[in-house]
Amino acid sequence: MGAAFAVTRRQFLKTGGALVVGFSLADSIAEAMGHSMPFVPRDFKSVDAWLAIDGNGRVTVYSGHVELGTGVETALTQMVADELDVPFTAVSIIQGDTLLTPDQGPTWGSLTIQVAGLQLRKAAACAKRALLALASKELSAASSNLEIENGVISGAGKHITYASLTKRHALEVPFDEKVELKKPDAFRIVGKPIARVDIPGKVTGEFIYMHDFEVRGMLHGRVVRPAAMQAKLESVDDVAAQKISGFVATVVKGNFVGVVAATEWGAIKAMEAIRCKWSDWSGLPAMDQVYASVKKTRVEQTITPMKEGDAASALDSAAKRLKATYEYPVQTHGSIGPSCSIADVRHDRVLIWSASQSTHWTQRQIAKMLGMHPEQVRIIYLEGAGCYGRNGHEDATADAVVLSQAIGRPVRVQWTRQDEHGWDPKAPPYVADLEGALDADGNVLAWNFAAWLPFRIGGTVDVPLLAQDLVQGDVAVQASDNMNAGTMESDAKPPYRFPNVLSTVHRVASTPFRPSWLRSPGRMQNTYANECFMDELAAAAGADPVAFRLKHLKDDRGAHCITTCVKAAGWQARPSPNKDAGTGDVVSGRGFAYVFYDNARTYVSAVCEVEVNRKDGHVRATRFVIGHDCGLVINPDGVRAQIEGGIIQTLSRTLIEEVKWDASRVTSVDWASYPILAFDAVPKIEIALIDRPDQPAWGAGEPICAVVPSALANAIFDATGARMRTAPYTPDRVKAALARL
Numbered sequence: 165m166g167a168a169f170a171v172t173r174r175q176f177l178k179t180g181g182a183l184v185v186g187f188s189l190a191d192s193i194a195e196a197m198g199h200s201m202p203f204v205p206r207d208f209k210s211v212d213a214w215l216a217i218d219g220n221g222r223v224t225v226y227s228g229h230v231e232l233g234t235g236v237e238t239a240l241t242q243m244v245a246d247e248l249d250v251p252f253t254a255v256s257i258i259q260g261d262t263l264l265t266p267d268q269g270p271t272w273g274s275l276t277i278q279v280a281g282l283q284l285r286k287a288a289a290c291a292k293r294a295l296l297a298l299a300s301k302e303l304s305a306a307s308s309n310l311e312i313e314n315g316v317i318s319g320a321g322k323h324i325t326y327a328s329l330t331k332r333h334a335l336e337v338p339f340d341e342k343v344e345l346k347k348p349d350a351f352r353i354v355g356k357p358i359a360r361v362d363i364p365g366k367v368t369g370e371f372i373y374m375h376d377f378e379v380r381g382m383l384h385g386r387v388v389r390p391a392a393m394q395a396k397l398e399s400v401d402d403v404a405a406q407k408i409s410g411f412v413a414t415v416v417k418g419n420f421v422g423v424v425a426a427t428e429w430g431a432i433k434a435m436e437a438i439r440c441k442w443s444d445w446s447g448l449p450a451m452d453q454v455y456a457s458v459k460k461t462r463v464e465q466t467i468t469p470m471k472e473g474d475a476a477s478a479l480d481s482a483a484k485r486l487k488a489t490y491e492y493p494v495q496t497h498g499s500i501g502p503s504c505s506i507a508d509v510r511h512d513r514v515l516i517w518s519a520s521q522s523t524h525w526t527q528r529q530i531a532k533m534l535g536m537h538p539e540q541v542r543i544i545y546l547e548g549a550g551c552y553g554r555n556g557h558e559d560a561t562a563d564a565v566v567l568s569q570a571i572g573r574p575v576r577v578q579w580t581r582q583d584e585h586g587w588d589p590k591a592p593p594y595v596a597d598l599e600g601a602l603d604a605d606g607n608v609l610a611w612n613f614a615a616w617l618p619f620r621i622g623g624t625v626d627v628p629l630l631a632q633d634l635v636q637g638d639v640a641v642q643a644s645d646n647m648n649a650g651t652m653e654s655d656a657k658p659p660y661r662f663p664n665v666l667s668t669v670h671r672v673a674s675t676p677f678r679p680s681w682l683r684s685p686g687r688m689q690n691t692y693a694n695e696c697f698m699d700e701l702a703a704a705a706g707a708d709p710v711a712f713r714l715k716h717l718k719d720d721r722g723a724h725c726i727t728t729c730v731k732a733a734g735w736q737a738r739p740s741p742n743k744d745a746g747t748g749d750v751v752s753g754r755g756f757a758y759v760f761y762d763n764a765r766t767y768v769s770a771v772c773e774v775e776v777n778r779k780d781g782h783v784r785a786t787r788f789v790i791g792h793d794c795g796l797v798i799n800p801d802g803v804r805a806q807i808e809g810g811i812i813q814t815l816s817r818t819l820i821e822e823v824k825w826d827a828s829r830v831t832s833v834d835w836a837s838y839p840i841l842a843f844d845a846v847p848k849i850e851i852a853l854i855d856r857p858d859q860p861a862w863g864a865g866e867p868i869c870a871v872v873p874s875a876l877a878n879a880i881f882d883a884t885g886a887r888m889r890t891a892p893y894t895p896d897r898v899k900a901a902l903a904r905l
Contacts, residue, residue, distance in 0.1 A: 208266040211294065212335040214287035215244065221315045221327035223248060223255045228268030229280040230260040231362060232521055233550040234809075234865055235802035236276045238360045242798055243281050246353040247288035247346055249312040250326070260523040260545025262538075270522030272553070272681065274863020277798055278765070281861065286343050294337040298329050348796070348857035355857065357801035362547075374519040374548040375504045375578065382506060382574035383412055384428040385567040386435035387631070388421040389587060392828035393677075395442035396637070397421065404437040414438065415570040420634035422567050424575060432580075446827035448676055455491045455595040461672040464619040470657035473664035478610035482601030486700055490693040491890040492594040492873070494823040496832075497682055498840055501549030502584040503556035507564035508574040509534070514541040518561045519548025525626060526558050530565055533632045552813070554627045554680035556588040562631035585833040589627050589680035590823060592618050594652075596693040606705035608716055610664040613694070617652045617686060618679045619671035627680040652686025655870065658694050659760040660716035677823075677830075684869035687761060688814065695757040695874030696889070699740070699881065708737040709756045709878065721793065722760055725767035725854060729791025730756070732852040733771035740882040749779040752786075753883025757875035761867035767793040767854075768867045772875035773847075776883045778902055781895030785815055785847040785876060790868065792851060795859035803864045808849050810868035816841035818873040818891050 208214065216224045225244050231237040237257055245252045258264050260271075268280040292312070299317040300307045302324050310319040315326040365371035390397070400421055402414040410430030415422040421440055425431040449457040479485060506517045514534065520526045523543040531538040543561075551557060556579055564577040579587075596615040603609045657667040702712035710730050717723055735754070745751040753776070758769045773787040788811050797803055820839055824832040832838040877888040886901035 209339050210335075211287050211290045211337050211339050214266065214284065214339065215291060215335075217291075217315075217326050217330040217335070219327050219331050221250070221254060221325060223250055225255060225257045225284060226261075226265040227257050227259050227280065227284060228265045228524060229271045229276045230521060230523070230545050231547055232271055232552070233547070234276075234806060235360050235799065236271070236281075237362055238358060239277055239798040239802055240281050240284055241361065242353045242356070242358060243277075243285045244288045246351055247285045248292050248315070248326075249352075250315040252353050252358060254315060260520075260543070262523050262527045262541070262543045267524035270525060272521065274761075274766070274866040276863070277861050278863050281798070285345060286341065287339060289343045289345050290337060290340050291335050293343060294335060295326055295329055298333055299324050302329070351857070354796070354798055355855070356799070358799055360802070372546070373501070374517065374546040375501060377506065377517055377546055379506055379508065379517075379574045379576075382508075382576050383424050383426060383567075383571060384431040385422055385424045385564060385575045385577045386431040386580075387563050387577070387583070388423070388435055388438050388440055389583065390419060390634075391440075391442040392445040393830075394445045394447060395419075395828075396445075398441040398443060400441075401439040402434075402437070404439070405434040408434040408437060413571060415567055417566065417570070417635045418637040420566060420631055422563065422570075424567055424571050428576075428578065448825055448827050448829075450827075451825060454494070454593050454676065458593050458595050458616045458672060458675070461616070461674055463616075463670045464673045465671040467653060467669050467671070468667065469653055469669060470665050470667040472662070473610075475610045475612045475664040475666040478664035479599060479601045479612060482609050483604045484602040484704055485599070486601070486697075486704055487597070487599045488697055488700060488887070488889060490596050490598070490689075490696060492689045492692060493821070493891060494593050494677060494825075495591040495682060495817055495821050496585050496823055496830075496838060497551055497553060497555035497588055498821065498838065499549040499551055499555050499584060502579040502581055503560035503588070504548060504576070504578040505557065505561040505564045506574055506576045507561065507568040509565055509568040509572075512536075512540060514565065516541070516543045516561055516565065517546050518543050518557060519546055519551070520557045520561060521551055522554070522558070526561060529558070529626055529629055529632075530562065533562065533565070533629060534569070552683035553591075553685065554589055556584050558627070559588065559630040562629040566631050566635060581835070582833040585838055586830045587630060590677040591682035591685065592675040592677065592679040594686075594689040596690070598693060598697040600697060600701050602701060602705055606707055608660070608662045608701055611658060611662045611666070613656060613658070613667040614670065615653075615656060615668075615690065615693070616670045616672055618675045619673055628678065630678070652681075652689070654762045655687040655690040655694070655759065657763060658698070659719070659722065659758065659763060660698070660713065661718045662716065676825075683810075683813065684866040687759070687866065688870045688873065691757070691759045691870040692873040692877070692891070695759070695871065696877050696887075699755070699874070699878040700887065703740050703881070706739050709740055710735060711737060713756070713758060717758075719760065722758070722767050725791045725793045726758055726769045728852045728854060729769040729771060729789060732791070732850060733789035735771060740878070741885040742882045745883045750775050750777050751883045752776075753879045753881070755875045755878025755880070755882055757871040757878065759867060759870040761863070761870060765862040766795075766864065766867040767791070768871050770868075770871040770875040772872075772879045774876065774879040774883055776880055776898065778884065781898035781902070783819060783876075783880060783893055783895075783898060784845065785819075785879075787848045787850070788872075788875070789850045790852065791854065792864070792868065793854040793856065794862040794864045794867070795856050796861040797853065797855040797857075798861055800853060800855070803853060804851050806865040807851050807868045810865055811849055811872055812841060812846055814869040814872035815845075815847070815876070818876055818893060819845075820892055820894070822892050822894075
């Protein structure tokens with residue numbers, strides 16, 4: 165193994181290394197791989213590891229979290245600029261570069277503002293405190309008598325700039341978790357609807373996505389996928405591939421078969437020309453038996469998110485008792501652009517460009533795959549197609565690494581649509597049984613929830629790399645040590661208070677497909693089951709769905725979110741279903757849903773209005789009204805965009821999206837077999853945004869997804885009297901539900 169690189173991060177930045185995010189330097193970066201690139205571990209206990217101020221007063225921020233198209237780059241810039249008291253335009257952010265940025269964990273869970281943003285804000289506050297102390301000495305004035313505006317500190321009739329201070333003094337001060345932050349009444353930039361910094365370049369086409377990026381001397385690679393998910397490679401014939409113009413090599417390692425060519429088109433044609441013989445395998449459960457299969461799978465662990473009273477005894481003695489089962493399908497991420505990555509692997513160092521939303525985790529995975537130390541692997545983040553969870557970016561990165569290591573040159577791998585839909589990790593199938601009871605006065609007496617979710621070994625959250633498992637002769641499905649779908653047990657307990665509650669989550673040993681987190685993992689499915697069943701109890705009690713919830717909710721802030729939403733929607737109190745839904749083929753209704761996300765943060769309530777065609781089973785969501793309380797709002801335009809996007813994406817997942825397969829493989833490998841919502845199906849969206857500047861800033865994107873399936877299902881019931889308990893709500897499923905009435 166080669167020696168670790170000895171250049172320090174500070175020395176590297178002095179040479180202009182911070183410009184690695186620029187694209188004109190791609191050639192020099194690749195050339196530098198042959199020399200002493202500074203891949204050394206960093207100590208982020210010092211403020212100057214989080215941000216730097218140059219001689220012109222420009223502030224560079226180092227963020228381990230990245231822009232995925234959600235607007236966080238703009239919001240983080242607002243937070244740092246406001247805390248430092250510099251202009252918004254004076255701040256720029258380097259994102260996700262494992263050499264330059266702190267490991268703040270993956271960009272996931274709507275935690276960027278809540279966690280990573282707060283860390284950056286604290287770093288800015290520490291820097292400002294240190295600069296004030298320096299200025300106090302320079303100006304011979306007490307810090308308490310100094311004022312700051314636009315990066316200029318003034319007092320005692322004198323002033324000095326941040327830039328002049330940092331020219332003479334490094335910000336080598338400790339990062340203080342307990343540093344005092346700016347009070348809300350002093351905000352100048354936070355809370356303002358500032359336009360996103362990334363949009364202009366994306367509109368004009370000047371923005372460089374991962375897919376546009378090039379490195380001098382790079383080759384192009386493609387991977388030949390197994391004929392079945394766990395098929396074994398028996399033979400390879402690449403005679404025809406060798407005749408393709410630009411063909412360089414075929415790479416065979418275990419079950420991994422890849423081809424490298426001088427051009428992308430050459431790689432595609434060579435991939436198509438290679439003839440592989442694979443063993444037979446047909447171990448997938450039948451689609452119509454998948455939920456029964458999940459329930460029959462061995463349970464590795466059972467956890468109890470909530471237990472109060474004696475639910476079993478209360479159910480037995482109840483005046484009215486209800487049961488229901490809810491099912492949510494296997495889904496793919498469906499990124500509009502297939503995953504892409506470039507890797508340059510040398511004998512003792514690796515340089516990667518990737519759209520991974522977890523570059524530091526991927527760094528460790530790649531290092532482990534290659535038998536290297538993490539500091540020998542550098543990943544530079546470039547924005548790709550939105551992923552909203554662990555999709556194929558990391559796997560495309562591993563593909564490129566395997567091919568580059570074999571060839572000894574930089575290799576670019578862009579997945580096909582068939583790769584993306586067929587081989588990215590999936591949101592696993594979900595099934596939950598609920599049982600509840602009402603007393604004689606229509607109050608919920610007992611609540612019993614049980615769900616079956618993938619098992620997660622220990623504390624690891626790494627999703628296995630497909631290329632690594634293929635090289636080792638395996639495929640990353642079904643084995644219990646390859647399970648990860650995030651903490652899907654969140655929101656498994658209801659947000660309401662009942663005297664007798666039992667919430668149980670069975671973690672099963674295997675799942676049909678390699679699982680990972682897809683936006684709002686578990687929270688959306690659990691809320692879907694909880695809120696649909698709460699609606700069923702309200703109907704059994706003959707109560708208005710909103711009033712029924714408020715009666716059982718002991719959270720004033722949550723209640724305010726609900727009342728704000730229904731007031732904006734013009735909600736008329738009455739039980740469901742709607743007696744005046746209509747008499748023709750098309751009937752209308754409204755539904756409600758509520759979530760306290762993770763039972764710990766962000767309140768969301770939703771009113772959904774629908775039209776249902778009883779003849780052909782078609783459902784159209786016509787209007788969503790949202791009450792949304794995520795505490796301190798950094799950028800109201802950004803939050804609104806997140807809410808709108810979350811509704812549209814989750815509406816697509818709930819109405820249309822479902823992975824299809826046969827006994828051997830995924831068969832929904834294109835947009836025809838895995839369609840997504842079209843523009844003409846987008847509903848009217850109205851948002852009642854509740855800003856609480858005196859409260860912590862929470863996430864906004866994922867929480868909205870949690871309420872969409874149940875609000876939609878409850879609206880369908882209100883319109884038709886039919887309960888939708890299996891998603892997606894396709895016309896055939898709607899007609900079947902209507903036939904059961």
